[in-house]
Amino acid sequence: MDEDARNRAARYRMDPDAERVDESADDEAPAPPPRRPEDQTLWVDQQVRAAMARGEFDDLPHAGKPLPHIDTAAEPDWWLKRFIEREQITGVLPEALQLRKDDAILDEQLDSLRSERAVREAVEEFDRRIVAARRQLQGGPPVVTQLRDIEVEVAAWRARRGRRTQATSVPAPEPSPRGRHSKGVGSPAPTRMTSA
Structure with missing residues (x-):
């Protein structure tokens, strides 16, 4: 050749x-x-x-740094969790996990409501979601979130709301008058005159 x-x-x-x-038309090529x-x-x-x-690799994450260690045995779905965090994807959790997450912030959500009726409706809706998740037959993680008692939640909402209004309505203490005999902060200490 x-x-x-x-x-x-x-x-x-x-x-x-x-x-x-x-280049050659023969069969010997x-x-x-x-x-x-x-x-x-x-x-x-x-x-x-x-x-x-x-320069297509210049702006990659972790450029010039060691890659973070991932314990794949303890966290088998690490790549999925990182993807969800990186892309800021919401609303894709299984209902059992979403209920746990919502249960943790339910008091804050209830505190933002202005009426007792709205609090009752929010707790009823939350309980409905728990019951629906328990009835589903699709599998997934177990639903461990407990139902909320509407009357207990309304009473707790009232108590938290009362504490907030008291904290905002308590007047600040008035400064004490500074006179000759008052020992308030910033008043000069009495001096003794000694005879020599």
């Missing part, structure tokens, strides 16, 4: 999509040798180096 045929064969192995020139894994590895390395030269 002459040197030109070798170069064409090597070029074909590196880039199989390149145009092949059929040798077919290019099959691609070897080493050739594919070289081609991939060349593509990576070219992308690095173009």
Whole structure:
């Protein structure tokens, strides 16, 4: 095989999509040798180096830093959790987990409501979601969130609301008058005159 045929064969192995020139019409022309894994590895390395030269890897997260350690045995779905955090996806938790999350912040949500009727409706809706999640047959994590008693929640809401209004309505203590005999903060200490 002459040197030109070798170069064409090597070029074909590196880039199989390149145009092949059929210079000889005889059937004796040798077919290019099959691609070897080493050739594919070289081609991939060349593509990576070219992308690095173009700067396509410059702004990647953790550039120049070690990758964070991930304990895959303790956290098998680590990639899914990271994806949800990175893309800020909400509302995709299984209902049992979403109920736990909502249960943790329910008091804050109730405190933002202005009427007892709205508090009752919010607690009723929350309880309905718990009952519906317990009835579903789709599997997933168990529903461990407890139902909320409407009367208890309304009483707690009233108590929290009363404390908030007392805290805002308590007047600040008036400063004590500073006179000769008062010992308030900032008043000078009495001095004794001693005879020599």
